[in-house]
Amino acid sequence: MTANSITHTTNPTDVIKIHKQRFTIDIEKDFDGNKYFDYKEINLKGLELDRTALVYLYLISGQIEIKFDLGTVNRPIKPSNRFIGQLRGLKFRLLVVDKDTQRIIASAEHVSAKSLNQDKRDSLIPVETDSKLGNEIWKLPLIDGAQPILYLNQKYPYVENLIANDYQTVALIYPQVMRLALMHYINNPTDNATDAWQYKWYRFIKEHGFNKTEIPSSESADSMKFEFIDKVIEKWLKNIDIFSLAVTAINNRKSE
Amino acid sequence: MARDKQIMALNKLGIDKFRGFIEDRMKGNTSLSVDSIIFNSDCVEETPFKSKIDLDQKFEDRFELAEYLYEALVNEYSEYKNKYGLENKDIDGKSVGLWSWFALVYFEQLYDYDAQHKPENDVHFIFQPNKGQRWYRHSVFTPFYLVDEHHDIARVLISSKIATYGQMIESTVSRNHVMNSRTAKESIRKLYADNNNNGNSKKGCSSQPETKKEKQLTKDGAAKTSGFGGIERFSLELQKIKLTHHIQGLDSSSLINLMGDEFKHWVE
Numbered sequence: 001m002t003a004n005s006i007t008h009t010t011n012p013t014d015v016i017k018i019h020k021q022r023f024t025i026d027i028e029k030d031f032d033g034n035k036y037f038d039y040k041e042i043n044l045k046g047l048e049l050d051r052t053a054l055v056y057l058y059l060i061s062g063q064i065e066i067k068f069d070l071g072t073v074n075r076p077i078k079p080s081n082r083f084i085g086q087l088r089g090l091k092f093r094l095l096v097v098d099k100d101t102q103r104i105i106a107s108a109e110h111v112s113a114k115s116l117n118q119d120k121r122d123s124l125i126p127v128e129t130d131s132k133l134g135n136e137i138w139k140l141p142l143i144d145g146a147q148p149i150l151y152l153n154q155k156y157p158y159v160e161n162l163i164a165n166d167y168q169t170v171a172l173i174y175p176q177v178m179r180l181a182l183m184h185y186i187n188n189p190t191d192n193a194t195d196a197w198q199y200k201w202y203r204f205i206k207e208h209g210f211n212k213t214e215i216p217s218s219e220s221a222d223s224m225k226f227e228f229i230d231k232v233i234e235k236w237l238k239n240i241d242i243f244s245l246a247v248t249a250i251n252n253r254k255s256e
Numbered sequence: 257m258a259r260d261k262q263i264m265a266l267n268k269l270g271i272d273k274f275r276g277f278i279e280d281r282m283k284g285n286t287s288l289s290v291d292s293i294i295f296n297s298d299c300v301e302e303t304p305f306k307s308k309i310d311l312d313q314k315f316e317d318r319f320e321l322a323e324y325l326y327e328a329l330v331n332e333y334s335e336y337k338n339k340y341g342l343e344n345k346d347i348d349g350k351s352v353g354l355w356s357w358f359a360l361v362y363f364e365q366l367y368d369y370d371a372q373h374k375p376e377n378d379v380h381f382i383f384q385p386n387k388g389q390r391w392y393r394h395s396v397f398t399p400f401y402l403v404d405e406h407h408d409i410a411r412v413l414i415s416s417k418i419a420t421y422g423q424m425i426e427s428t429v430s431r432n433h434v435m436n437s438r439t440a441k442e443s444i445r446k447l448y449a450d451n452n453n454n455g456n457s458k459k460g461c462s463s464q465p466e467t468k469k470e471k472q473l474t475k476d477g478a479a480k481t482s483g484f485g486g487i488e489r490f491s492l493e494l495q496k497i498k499l500t501h502h503i504q505g506l507d508s509s510s511l512i513n514l515m516g517d518e519f520k521h522w523v524e
Binding site: 013014015060067095102103 | 430432435436499500501502503504505506510
């Protein structure tokens with residue numbers, strides 16, 4: 001067999017991929033503070049889809065999966081009840097389905113919502129505020145398979161500003177957050193899909209000079225995982241120079 | 257004579273004692289009794305549940321145990337679910353205390369003294385809701401959870417032996433794509449429930465496919481059929497079909513058709 005005779009099917013399912021740029025899902029709050037998801041338009045133009053095909057949006061949070069009926073390709077409807085309650089770690093799945101065979105014609109998988117106050121949609125650890133953290137300033141709940149999200153206690157004064165701009169706060173909190181999230185990444189392997197949250201972590205690790213073969217597997221001994229995480233964290237802290245920045249910030253405050 | 261007792265929960269000391277008790281049992285040491293913890297007021301705390309349970313109640317299997325507890329808690333559990341259910345993931349929380357207490361109360365029935373392979377840790381007895389991939393191995397909570405939340409397939413998933421955990425739960429409960437799908441659950445019942453045996457799972461349906469390539473063939477070179485069309489293969493195939501079909505829009509017969517011939521021999 002020569003190399004010329006090898007063929008590779010890049011899309012064996014024949015499902016048309018709906019690019020994430022065709023729609024944006026936001027998490028908003030109503031006047032009473034209840035969270036809901038929203039979107040302006042789901043643009044399916046130019047995909048040459050059957051106009052009568054059914055469109056569904058699935059909201060996924062851990063073990064919970066909620067279906068929203070969005071009508072058909074030519075007659076879209078927007079569900080009126082889009083409240084998400086206390087659900088966390090949301091992912092969305094958009095499906096265009098043949099109404100007779102239920103075959104998926106087109107889909108968008110693992111779509112993240114743009115969180116409240118989150119400008120950077122593709123951040124490594126999305127940050128959200130929460131009013132039910134009790135006496136904890138921050139929390140990183142780890143749900144199997146789900147992207148880790150950092151929750152900040154909304155009752156703690158200026159918490160969002162501190163986490164974004166205050167070097168001392170960042171130096172105190174983020175190394176531990178990153179440790180937990182890295183362990184979660186190691187323990188929740190996935191395929192090589194570039195749209196999975198794990199891929200961002202893989203890229204992060206690679207950017208800090210580590211090879212794929214150096215990353216422990218979920219089955220590796222804990223000691224091996226801790227050792228690897230220590231190395232990555234140390235490299236990252238060195239790169240962003242947060243220790244010096246925090247020290248300088250403290251000294252500046254003293255002299256003010 | 258029944259020994260009725262108010263439903264209690266183990267506190268932190270009680271959990272530590274229970275952990276030691278399990279370790280002892282695993283080593284073959286039976287000197288410490290269940291009652292020595294249950295009736296030690298330093299180890300337990302009261303719960304808001306008003307129902308009583310019989311400490312000496314005997315069960316045929318874990319489904320019967322789950323139904324017994326479901327009946328005892330039915331009018332109260334939903335009110336306290338946030339504290340005493342899976343939602344409370346606190347490692348020292350009330351849910352850990354409650355479900356571990358139940359496992360302690362019925363430990364002598366739940367623990368398989370004759371098992372060739374003893375459990376490697378206490379996850380079957382100490383409830384661990386904080387461990388995402390482990391909570392479902394609890395010997396009392398998981399059957400109860402299935403009866404409470406997935407009653408339609410509880411019988412086929414729960415082991416028909418009181419001291420056995422069973423592969424049906426292992427292959428399904430932690431997999432959201434199975435448990436979230438009404439059609440998948442209906443298909444599981446259709447394929448694997450033995451209607452001539454109270455809806456228990458059919459013999460052989462939980463056997464595992466060989467994962468190591470070198471062991472997938474018999475000495476004669478033929479493909480081994482263990483796990484063929486079984487529950488583990490069902491979960492894996494369903495994951496694939498989910499990429500190409502809207503499973504919630506299918507009925508169970510259509511889904512089974514899509515799953516391929518290997519599953520059809522289970523259909524009656």
